[in-house]
Amino acid sequence: MNISVVGTGYVGLVTGTCFAEMGNYVICVDVNEDKINKLNNGIIPIYEPGLERIVIENNKADRLIFSTDIKNALEKTDICFIAVGTPMGEDGSADLQYVLAVAEEIGKHITKHTYIINKSTVPVGTADKVRETVSRVLQERGADISFDVISNPEFLKEGAAVNDFMKPDRVVVGADNERALDVMRELYAPFTVNHERFIAMDVRSSEMTKYAANSMLATKISFMNEIANICELVGADVNKVRVGIGSDSRIGYSFIYPGCGYGGSCFPKDVQALVRTANKNGYEPKLLEAVEAVNYDQKKSIPRKIFKKFGEDLSGMTFAVWGLSFKPETDDMRDAASITIVKELVAKGAKVKAYDPKAFHEAQTCYLKDVEGIEYLDSKYTALTGCDAMILVTEWKEFRSPDFDEIKKRLKNPVIFDGRNQYSSKKLHEMGFEYFQIGVMPK
Template structure:
């Protein structure tokens, strides 16, 4: 088979590379000439574990190629994926201008039956708009070329995207014809050999499935953060509560870890878009509005603890921040809680020394030179009045606290992910603050 993937961002690049990995002929397309030239040289625009090696391997085997020429690339292909961005508008709705622009380009250039697949996260009804855009272009050309539009939402976790694609929990495809179903079944056949379920449904249901999945996961996170805040008030330990409810098979133990709010490119954007879609159709998503509100407030929880500990006297203080990306194993800084915390500290006249194993360059795009970027986690601690654990990278889990104590000026740790043992740190002379743990209560560390 031959496929084209338009868009070489996170979703498009992972999708194209993984299809090439199973032997499919893939062309990844982007209008950004510099990005394409870099990709041809093995320079990736994103960080994702294992992706660089896979890109290089499949490029060398000539199963994966990169181009700025959408016209040539979509001609003769069996499937054309649309994997461009859908940034949120000011009203929270998904901006479809890039998706529809690609649809028009496809309509201007296809020369045989093609299944056009929306891989980008798009609102219900987008496939219909894509179909209309392609039909209009075909009409302008004065030709009648058969095509189908399908929806194939992605369920990739940043930091584990390769495994998620090659070993998926499920593959969801929305189609409107038997012919499209046959093509998509053939495309995903290499994955079905390992027993991964391929679920076909109508197109609107597939579009809704993606939003519903992310909204549910965001809801679990915000619910647990709300419980964590109540635990602090009541003197309970949220980590014990988490174990108690996570053992219930109806609830499960995933996405119930308390913290400082979710971020990234998916949850914030998709929750907003689903709320907006509902509003446009006369329905109010009351639960999701609360989810969004809790999450925004949660990003300030760690800062509020800092402010209270120092009695509001933050000017001139130095804070070491471990972790800048919104989660480990990615350099994604979109909607990262670290940005909210750091900005609030800077507004109070504090100084920030930060370190992240991967996201430093990405952070500089937003934070510029307003903070100091450490060479490693220990150098970031020098003369700090407090340490803030913001992103739970593996290398931050077991630091040498004797060294930490010697490098820092103060002896305070604010643990935004509950990865440290409160009793151990207090024995070493540190003041310790976690999430959902009343000050003075010993918490069980995450296992």
């Protein structure tokens, strides 16, 4: 099949590459020339495990093309995915300007029947807006060309994006006719070959499914963070409670890890957007509002523990921060807890020495660019030298079983604040560390 994917970010690049890997001809389009130039020179603009090899292989095989020319892409293909960003707008709603700008371009340039597939996360009713936009532009052109608008939300997780796309739990497709559904079934057949994982529904339900899924996962995390906060107060250990409740198959073990708050490009903005959608329709979703409020507060849980231990004036103190990305195996820092933590500490006069295996560039050029008092070190151990305490923010594998003797030697005080509950408190206490976790009363 001949496919264009408009928007070559985390989702668009993975989507386009995985379709090419299955033998399709794919053109990935982006307005960002720098990104397209890099990709054409074999440089992958994001860090995503397993992606580089298949991008380069499929590009070399001329099945995967990178271009800024949407007109040419639409002429050569008859399936067009929209995979541009839908960031949080000023009032918390999803900002649809990029999606609708692509719809305009599609209206301007299609020359034959095109299946327009919305992969961006968009509020219910967006497919109608895309349809109206394309129809209006076609009418202005005086062109009589048919098209379908299909909803196909994406459920991949960063850090495991290629695997999630190649072996999806499910493929959700919303369409208003059987012909469109058949095309989507054919397109996804190689990915769903051993199990029936193709779930067809109407367009609005499909759009809603994405928000419902992310909100459910975010709810599990905020729920667990509340339990953790109560555990701390009453002397229970959330690490044990987590295992205790996860063993109930109705609850399950996944997404109940307490921590310093969820981040990333999806949960924060999608929960907010769903709240706004509900508000606009005259409903106040109290549970979803609380999910977001708990998370906002949870990002401050580590700074709160630090203030409790060292006081609110941190001038003259330095903290080592391990991990800046919003989770391991990605360089993405969108809405990362590290941003809140670093800013809170610096605001109280502290200095920060940070180390992250992949997210330095994002931190320095964007998310912490205006923060003074942060120094970036090239190894986890050098970041510790002379610091008053170490803070684990992102549970990268290389942080999971570090050399605690080395940590103790380098720190001024043997104090660890762990935002991801990674270490054995017994071992650390025996070694003379003061060890603070989420959801465990400090000893």
